[in-house]
Amino acid sequence: MKGTFIDDLPLSQINIPEGKAPRNLVRSIQEQGLIEPPVVQQCDYGETRYRILAGIRRLQAVREIRPEGSVVAIVRVHPYNGADITLAENIVRSRNFVSELHAFRDLRRLSMTEEDIQKQLGLYKKDVKKLAQLAQLSLAAEHALAQGKLSPSAALILAKMPAAVQDEFLASCPPETSKYTLTSVKAWRMQHLLPSAQLSFLADIPLQ
Structure with missing residues (x-):
């Protein structure tokens, strides 16, 4: 200018x-x-x-x-x-x-x-890096962020996944869910990165 x-x-x-x-x-x-x-x-x-x-x-x-x-x-x-x-x-x-x-x-x-x-x-x-990451949110996920149902920290994790996977996560939770927790988002991402078959080794880890 x-x-x-x-x-x-x-x-x-x-x-x-x-x-x-x-x-x-x-x-x-x-x-x-x-x-x-x-x-x-x-x-x-x-x-x-x-x-x-x-x-x-x-x-x-x-x-x-x-x-x-x-x-x-x-x-x-x-x-x-x-x-x-x-x-x-x-x-x-x-x-x-x-x-x-x-x-x-x-x-x-x-x-x-x-x-x-x-x-x-x-x-x-x-x-600005965070905003670039949040720009990858699906429309549904961005709407949840705007409503306060999805915290910025949880949204940053969710934005690392494809839009379709983000929408699957939101659909997997009941509509009346007051807020999607950071823990639930991390668990969903882990499930996406490591399908259940690859997580079977956890059963062999002895409990303390």
Whole structure:
């Protein structure tokens, strides 16, 4: 995204959505400053003069650190296209694996590298790796994650299996199951990796 740099843009002039940035991003900006400038565009929102094209969470973090402060920003002059709109709307406002996953997928459709996505979302490299893994979830598994029936740690294990196997796991549990446990997901993966015939050796192991 190309544009003009503004060295001292007051936060009060930017339309920053409500929400808190991830703790790791707040700590990073406190320690190192705002390394990657946000991208904004002039608009007409009453007293607000700029809307955010990229960097919502970075600006939320800066606002938390110094509410009356200002930032270095890139001002985009030309109207943004559909891809930019998708980007702006999907940069998540709070720590939420599902919304981050949606943002990750949208950015990847724009042919962005994991390193660029990491900067855009304000995450650590390991967090982007997790999102890349979660992107392998089947639709049913992702729905369970969104409902809170599948924890992120269990979802990461489940995502290592083919989509059909993920759906088999979900179908094997009663519909009223309140939550799929990490233990049950690990057991299912072991069953998938080592069919029962290959596990027969366990019967020969003496109990202590």
